[in-house]
Amino acid sequence: xxxxxxxxxxxxxxxxxxxxxxxxxxxxxxxxxxxxxxxxxxxxxxxxxxxxxxxxxxxxxxxxxxxxxxxxxxxxxxxxxxxxxxxxxxxxxxxxxxxxxxxxxxxxxxxxxxxxxxxxxxxxxxxxxxxxxxxxxxxxxxxxxxxxxxxxxxxxxxxxxxxxxxxxxxxxxxxxxxxxxxxxxxxxxxxxxxxxxxxxxxxxxxxxxxxxxxxxxxxxxxxxxxxxxxxxxxxxxxxxxxxxxxxxxxxxxxxxxxxxxxxxxxxxxxxxxxxxxxxxxxxxxxxxxxxxxxxxxxxxx
Ligand code: NAI
Numbered sequence: 001x002x003x004x005x006x007x008x009x010x011x012x013x014x015x016x017x018x019x020x021x022x023x024x025x026x027x028x029x030x031x032x033x034x035x036x037x038x039x040x041x042x043x044x045x046x047x048x049x050x051x052x053x054x055x056x057x058x059x060x061x062x063x064x065x066x067x068x069x070x071x072x073x074x075x076x077x078x079x080x081x082x083x084x085x086x087x088x089x090x091x092x093x094x095x096x097x098x099x100x101x102x103x104x105x106x107x108x109x110x111x112x113x114x115x116x117x118x119x120x121x122x123x124x125x126x127x128x129x130x131x132x133x134x135x136x137x138x139x140x141x142x143x144x145x146x147x148x149x150x151x152x153x154x155x156x157x158x159x160x161x162x163x164x165x166x167x168x169x170x171x172x173x174x175x176x177x178x179x180x181x182x183x184x185x186x187x188x189x190x191x192x193x194x195x196x197x198x199x200x201x202x203x204x205x206x207x208x209x210x211x212x213x214x215x216x217x218x219x220x221x222x223x224x225x226x227x228x229x230x231x232x233x234x235x236x237x238x239x240x241x242x243x244x245x246x247x248x249x250x251x252x253x254x255x256x257x258x259x260x261x262x263x264x265x266x267x268x269x270x271x272x273x274x275x276x277x278x279x280x281x282x283x284x285x286x287x288x289x290x291x292x293x294x295x296x297x298x299x300x301x
Contacts, residue, residue, distance in 0.1 A: 033258040036061035040113035040257070041104060043091055043149050046073035048217025049168055050117030052246035056254045058082050062113060065104050069118070091118045091145030097152040110160055113257045114153040116146045117168045121219050123228050124178040138181035143188045150196055150207065158203035164257045167193050167209040168249075171272050174211055175279065186211075190268045197266030206265040208256040212249045213238060213272025239274025239287065 040057045044050035046068035054064045058081035066081075068074040071088040078084035085108065089096040104111055119142045122134060146167055157163025172179055173186030190209055197207040214220065214234040223229045235242050252271045255261055270276050281287050 033255065033260045034061050035113070035254070035258060038062045038112040039065070039104065039109050040115065041065045041067055041087075041100070041111045041153060042115045042117060043067050043089065043145075044116070044118030044168075046070045046077055048117070048219055049212060049215055049246050049249050050115065051077050052250035053115045053117060053166075053253050054078075054084070055081055056247065056250035057113065057115070057257070058084060060254055060258070063108060065100075065108070065111070067100055067118075091116075091149055092140045094148050094152070097148050101152045101156060105156065110156065111153055112157070112163050114149065114157075114163070114165045115168070115253055115257070116149045116165070118145055118149070119168065119219075121223055122179055122182045123223075123226070125180075126178070127180050130180055135181040139185050142182060143185035146189050147192055150192065154196060154200055154205055154207065157205045158200045162204040163206075164261075165196070165205065165207045166253045166256045167207070168253075169193070169209040169211045169268055171211050171213050171270060171275055174268070174270070174276060193268060194266045201265055206256075206261070208261070208264060208266065209268040210249055210252045210256065211268050211270045211272065211276075213244045213270070213275040215244045215246055215249060217246060234275075235273075237275060237278060238272065239278040241287075241290075242273050244271055244273050 035057060038061070040062040042050050042054045042057070042064060045054040045064070045066035047070070050068070054066050054077055058064045063083040063085070064078070064081060065085045065087050066074045066078040067087040067089045069088065069090045071086065074086040074088065078086035087100045087103065089100045091097060120138055122138045150165055150167070154163070154165055167189050169189040170182070170186040172183040173190045177183045190211070193207050193209040200207065214231070216231065220229060224231055231243060249271045252269055256264065256269065278287055
């Protein structure tokens with residue numbers, strides 16, 4: 001028996017006659033993905049996937065705080081979107097995150113949405129070659145930074161009784177890759193997404209993650225330029241034979257942050273052009289070619 005059940009400390013019995021109807025559906029039958037009037041904070045919002053999230057959330061009506069360690073770039077993105085605001089924060093520093101959370105609430109109102117996109121990639125080195133300082137930094141930003149951001153904003157959302165967090169994980173957290181700091185950190189993000197969803201579910205806070213495949217952002221471009229990734233090989237390894245656009249990840253984030261996902265919490269949604277489902281085909285001769293135009297297995301000429 002789990003400890004909570006044994007002591008009764010966490011499990012509150014509910015009278016059987018109470019209908020277990022979701023309040024939101026009883027009160028608002030017509031849900032919409034408009035985010036009008038909501039305050040959204042996007043860590044890592046100055047570049048790549050975070051920037052695309054900031055733009056998509058703003059386009060749906062949210063007031064977006066672009067929070068990033070790169071302040072000039074955060075300001076440039078904030079100025080280019082409706083109602084955008086820039087804030088400087090380093091997600092490895094708990095004080096920075098608390099300061100930004102207080103400042104946003106004081107100046108603009110309580111955030112209803114948090115997207116945690118601040119992150120760094122890593123070179124695919126063998127463990128014998130990977131400097132422990134690199135390992136520490138990747139884990140500090142990609143794992144600890146996500147946790148600290150979730151706690152700072154999530155505890156405030158829980159006290160107010162509502163909010164939605166979307167963590168940017170990765171397919172690297174779901175499959176083995178030669179990324180000995182990054183991949184375990186992303187697996188931890190998936191784990192913390194589940195645990196925090198359970199933690200704050202009764203307080204109206206939903207916590208989900210997206211797991212992007214390979215997205216040609218400035219971070220991936222640098223890795224390609226450094227000879228650490230081969231975009232053609234990454235595309236070929238996916239079912240759809242292509243990379244993912246930042247906007248495609250952003251749309252999934254906005255969905256999970258919106259009322260359209262009102263009963264979804266604790267999940268990790270892959271946005272990977274089918275990379276996760278294609279890898280295991282390599283032991284069976286690889287993926288078959290497209291059918292259009294009369295491929296190996298037929299199709300329209
Ligand atoms: P990016 O480098 O374009 O953007 C990352 C942003 O995070 C930058 O603006 C950077 O200044 C900011 N940042 C870095 N360290 C920070 C810190 N300590 N505090 C605050 N901000 C910080 O990278 P990209 O590709 O957009 O990555 C965003 C997230 O998406 C990361 O978590 C990454 O792991 C994840 N991801 C990226 C994939 C890709 O193929 N590009 C695939 C799967 C996941």
